[in-house]
Structures are given as structure tokens and as C-alpha cells.
Amino acid sequence: MEITAAVARGADAPFSMETLTLEEPRPSEVLVRIVATGVCHTDLVTKGVFPAELPIVLGHEGAGIVEQIGSEVTGIEVGDHVLLTYASCGTCSRCADGLPPYCENFVILNTSGGRADFTSPLSNNGERVMGAFFGQSSFATHALVPARSVVVVDKDVDLVATAPFGCGVQTGAGAVANVMKPGPNDSLAIFGVGGVGMAALMAARAIGAGTIVAIDLSADRLALAKELGADVTIDGAAEDVVAQIVAATAGGANFALDTTARNAVIAKGLEALAPMGTLVLVGLGEASMDLEIGHLTGNGKAVRGCIEGSGDPQKFIPQLLRWHAEGTFPIEKISKTYAFTDIDAAVADAHHGTTIKPILTFD
């Protein structure tokens, strides 16, 4: 079939709106008409930096309605409303353990822009266009998605508001809900309240964590963090960030989340922890760093990474939807909608930080 897609043809080139040919679904794939898609930081990074094969259709926070299913697909029907999430193989040991974020085939299935066999479902008059980015390539009117990446939702779910649940939101919320699991007496310091940090903040509030501290360079974001339930907000440019966190948490934070992937910030996160505290890293950025070993051995602190919220999206996305329905996860506070054709403006606003979470909508 013919679809319209925003094609990335170069790091600095604007998205190119093109008519592409999309293959028929394979036996395990589902054809989804995209209703909305979030713009995630990884889309921006991939367009500018990753060695993904070009041209490529990015986008990996799609939401839509099923139009066709492959012959082997079960549990999904034409007309179902769905949120899309990242791809996983379903056959490796980590997938078998219910931890698809750590799928052995995660990199090829999500970041190459091709299926596991390197084929792409997209082409433009015979030219290969990469089109299985995170199992979806949702910057397009339609996407072919592996059934494992499809989460069926109730028909009263707002597909526009909740589109970002499939990646950026579950990344931040899952780091708190699935990895840290803070109790009412546990404090949490969140470094960077962009989309991922704000999702972590909302999840921490939803599950009843103790003192929450938000650190960011933007006064506007800190004000919004306060509105969303941060007890204390700290200007990240202040000389005494660590001292302020320690004071706010009566001796150090039990948990800290770094969304910045900047070494200087990560070092502060480790320093600001209470003894036995855990720092969780979710950002993509600097490749390596020196850690002060004394913090780990002398104080029992831990540092660990986390990807895609470290849970099973088939279980965790419904949890996020329940919180959203109850009003404890007001994603609308951090998002702004744009028409699909205004994708360049949406990406520019995300890049400049004027919009925390852009969501593209389709007619």
C-alpha cells in the first residue's frame, strides 16, 4: 500500500514528506493506522548521530488502530486500538524471563531500522528506505509492527495523550516503579526533568514515594515539576546542588535518577545518595566515566543502568493507563500536540526545550 512518511535523509536536513510503498504484513506482523506518535529523544539522537542507515523513517511512540493482521497473529483484531512499543525477539532467555528491554536482539531490532533479517518493509520507487525503527517507524500514516510490540488498549483510551507511553514515558516511570520501588520513607532525586524525568516524577507520586527533589537548569521545568508533585526543586547550575539535596532529604537521597548522561551530573547524583542508596542511569550520552569507588565500597551505594523502564510493556503500559485514568499520571501537563506535517517544528521545539513532549497527530 502507499503511505505518507516523514523520511530522514540527513542529520541536518529537514524531514522529507514522501509517498512510500509499505509491504503487506508478514505472518507475525500487524498493520496499524497511526493516530498519534510521540517524539522521543532517541529520534533526535538517531537523526543526528547514530550510524543508522539512511534514508530512514524514525518514530517509536506510535498509537493507532489495527487495519490488518498477519496470518499467525493471535490476540489482536482488526479495529483494535493499540499503543506501540519497542521490539523484542520473544525467544531469547531475557524475553523468556519477562524482561524484553534486555532482549539479546534489542539493538538490531530497534536501532538498525531493519527487521532481524535486515529487510525493511518500506521503499520509495524501488529505493530502500529503512522502516522497522523500534519495530514501528511511526512518523508515517501507517506502520507494520511485530505483534509483540502491540499493546491492545480499551477503546476509550485517549490515543493522542497516551502515545508516548510506549517509550519515553515508560523509560522514566519504569525506572522508578520497576527498579527503585521507593516506599513512603524513601527519598528520590531526579536529575533532569525533561520527558523521562517528569514521567519518573509522576510515577514516584503515583506510588507514594517520600521526598522528591527535582534538579534542572530550566526554571520553567522546575516550576512544572513542583506542580507535578516535586517537594523541592533545585537549580542545577547552583554551586551547592549536592548540599541542597542532602539537606532536603535529611542526609542524602535513597534513590537518584540521572536522565542527563553527563558525567559531571552523574557524579553529583552518586555523591548526593544516602548510604546504601541507588543511582539509576537512563540517559544516552557520554560513553564512560570515572567513579569515586569510595562512595560504592565505603557507603554501600549502587549504580545501575535501566532501559525502557525495565519491565514488560504488556503489563506496565496498562499500569500507566490506570494511573492516567485515575488522574495520578497527568501526561497532558508535559505534552503539546502538532500536526504531523509540522514535524520539523515539533522536533525543533523538543531540541530547544520549549516543548517537553511533542505529540504528532494525524487526520
Ligand SMILES: [Zn+2]
Ligand atoms: Zn529477546
Ligand SMILES: [Zn+2]
Ligand atoms: Zn524512545
